[in-house]
Amino acid sequence: MSSPTTTSEAVVIWRGVLIGGGVLLLLIGGATFLTDVPAMRYPAIAAWLAGAIVLHDGIGAMLVFAVTVLLRRLEPRIPFVVIAIVQAAAVVAVIVTVIVLPEIVKKAIGTANPTILPLDYLGHLAWFYVAIAGVTAVSVVIALALVRRGGPASRRTR
Amino acid sequence: MHLNWRLQRLLHQFRHALITPSRNPRSAVVLGRLLGAAFLICFATGLYSHLLQDPPAWMSFPTRPLWLYQVTQGAHITAGIACFPLLFAKLYAVFPELFQRPLVRSFGHLVERATIALFVASALVQITIGLLNTYQFYSLFPFSFRHVHYALSFVVFGSLAIHIAVKLPVIARYWRRRDSYDSEGRVVALEPDPDAEFDAPDELRRRTGLRQNAGVTGRIFEWIDRKPAPEPPDRRAAVSRRGFFAATAVATAAVVTLTAGQSFGILDRLNLFAPRKNGTGPQSLPVNRTAKAAGVLESATSADWRLTVIHGDDSRVLSYDELSALPQYDSLLPIACVEGWSQYANWRGPRLRDVVALVGATSESGVRISSLQQHSIYAVTEMQPDFVNDELTLVALRLEGEVLDLDHGYPARIIAPARPGVLQTKWLSKLEVI
Numbered sequence A: 001m002s003s004p005t006t007t008s009e010a011v012v013i014w015r016g017v018l019i020g021g022g023v024l025l026l027l028i029g030g031a032t033f034l035t036d037v038p039a040m041r042y043p044a045i046a047a048w049l050a051g052a053i054v055l056h057d058g059i060g061a062m063l064v065f066a067v068t069v070l071l072r073r074l075e076p077r078i079p080f081v082v083i084a085i086v087q088a089a090a091v092v093a094v095i096v097t098v099i100v101l102p103e104i105v106k107k108a109i110g111t112a113n114p115t116i117l118p119l120d121y122l123g124h125l126a127w128f129y130v131a132i133a134g135v136t137a138v139s140v141v142i143a144l145a146l147v148r149r150g151g152p153a154s155r156r157t158r
Numbered sequence B: 001m002h003l004n005w006r007l008q009r010l011l012h013q014f015r016h017a018l019i020t021p022s023r024n025p026r027s028a029v030v031l032g033r034l035l036g037a038a039f040l041i042c043f044a045t046g047l048y049s050h051l052l053q054d055p056p057a058w059m060s061f062p063t064r065p066l067w068l069y070q071v072t073q074g075a076h077i078t079a080g081i082a083c084f085p086l087l088f089a090k091l092y093a094v095f096p097e098l099f100q101r102p103l104v105r106s107f108g109h110l111v112e113r114a115t116i117a118l119f120v121a122s123a124l125v126q127i128t129i130g131l132l133n134t135y136q137f138y139s140l141f142p143f144s145f146r147h148v149h150y151a152l153s154f155v156v157f158g159s160l161a162i163h164i165a166v167k168l169p170v171i172a173r174y175w176r177r178r179d180s181y182d183s184e185g186r187v188v189a190l191e192p193d194p195d196a197e198f199d200a201p202d203e204l205r206r207r208t209g210l211r212q213n214a215g216v217t218g219r220i221f222e223w224i225d226r227k228p229a230p231e232p233p234d235r236r237a238a239v240s241r242r243g244f245f246a247a248t249a250v251a252t253a254a255v256v257t258l259t260a261g262q263s264f265g266i267l268d269r270l271n272l273f274a275p276r277k278n279g280t281g282p283q284s285l286p287v288n289r290t291a292k293a294a295g296v297l298e299s300a301t302s303a304d305w306r307l308t309v310i311h312g313d314d315s316r317v318l319s320y321d322e323l324s325a326l327p328q329y330d331s332l333l334p335i336a337c338v339e340g341w342s343q344y345a346n347w348r349g350p351r352l353r354d355v356v357a358l359v360g361a362t363s364e365s366g367v368r369i370s371s372l373q374q375h376s377i378y379a380v381t382e383m384q385p386d387f388v389n390d391e392l393t394l395v396a397l398r399l400e401g402e403v404l405d406l407d408h409g410y411p412a413r414i415i416a417p418a419r420p421g422v423l424q425t426k427w428l429s430k431l432e433v434i
Helices: A009-036 A039-074 A080-109 A121-149 B003-017 B025-053 B068-093 B095-099 B107-134 B145-173 B203-208 B215-225 B235-257 B265-270 B297-301 B320-325 B352-357
Strands: B307-311 B314-318 B329-336 B342-349 B367-371 B380-383 B394-396 B413-415 B428-433
Touching: A009 B145, A039 A080, A039 B068, A039 B095, A039 B107, A039 B215, A080 A121, A080 B068, A080 B107, A080 B235, B003 B095, B003 B203, B003 B215, B025 B068, B025 B145, B025 B235, B068 B095, B068 B107, B068 B235, B068 B329, B068 B342, B107 B145, B265 B342, B307 B352, B329 B394, B329 B413, B352 B394, B352 B428
Parallel strands: B307 B428
Antiparallel strands: B307 B314, B329 B342, B342 B394, B367 B380, B367 B428, B394 B413
16 A cells, blocks of 8 residues: 655656646647637637636536535434435436537527437436436335335434 | 725524535435546546547557447536536535635645535536537537537546545545544534534624624524534434435436436336437438538539549549449437437448548448538548448438438438537538548
């Protein structure tokens, strides 16, 4: 087991290679922006980059933080494992929604031809929620049964 | 007003409140490996696609396996979609790092943090515009998707390489599970966590006597701390950590299996959310650009349509009937789009190499291909000799036994193995041997 504080020779070499390669790639990226992208587009690209940080770190992550803290703090008399399952299900639902929502919006706006976004995304998403709710309910029932049947170790998860 | 020390305290309070079993270096390493693999797939396949579309003169490309581009581009899009849950999970696991204190320790630390900020921002933008591009949601981009996506790929990968270099000792330390946890399931820490205790004495308290629970924010954080996240050996800690990984795994599996059917036929039945669906469109094949959008409705259906084949001073003008009179061949080939969707189809027509041989092309010849459409960067493309000479490369006149639909390139289009769909030129007008 390597010590956390010592930096082996291999790590030093790999660091050099990675940093060198990384700087080279950043230079290629920068040069590509300069040659391929008109300067008048830079402010919009910078706004997208800054917007991504604000949306994720400033809003999304903070919202997740607030929800998890509230759930933990206000946790009613619900077994811990049930909360964990419901949280996991919510995470899956949110991530799928993040990917599908723009499709629903774009489809509503209209597409260049009928073979682009041809599916009923809203309907499919609704069915997906139903499926998640079903799987979650079954998982909760199984988990509770296991907790009840288990020993002291299992009871601590309540 | 001790602003600096108030800020330090706030950062400490955030870091303490964010402590949860799934936020540890081992989680970051596990997720980082998966995310790194996904980014590597995206970068390599994206570069391949870019080079195919814009080939340097010295470069040649394989024409087999004929599904090569279908798989590389399908993997590109699918891995890109998988990046959403993986990146969100990774950022969740390392979120307390945002509140590092002091904010900046040294110039090196500033560079490190700036590189990470660049990586996070560029990675989020890269996967978002990639996804939106497959929905053809161009109105959201105040820039050229293709150029920005290409340039950003180097920024993402460059900043990722530097991030990995900085974190290399941590990555090595937590690479293996058995080196990461003690017998009670605690992650073995590199050093004591100064934020582990909420009411840790700090500089602000030394200078002013204010405790951690002073003020509005202090009371809120104290309220949060009254019920801290479970820690090992409490079994709830393991449930929490496993729940986090299970959620990430299920979300990744869901977004992959419910979209990958657009690229890989075997998953077609599970395709609920992909922007394309096999079997839709004229002749049961999706279309990217219609004849109407390309502005070729009249020229492509004109009785005067001819295919001009040129080699230096030699040229031939072929009518549809003359093309049909040449030996006809069948090719079962996929249309594989840069946007990730693919579908196999049966194409029929003369071989491209036979058509250009009419004007004396040799096996060393490439072909410049012109379409009837005018306003497109793909109106004129070039095909390298390996693809021209391939026996499967056709000037396709028929699709699934029928005359090509106008939206699929009537009267004649190119179809070749292992090439991006945008280079399978529709509505042919001219072939020039080069």
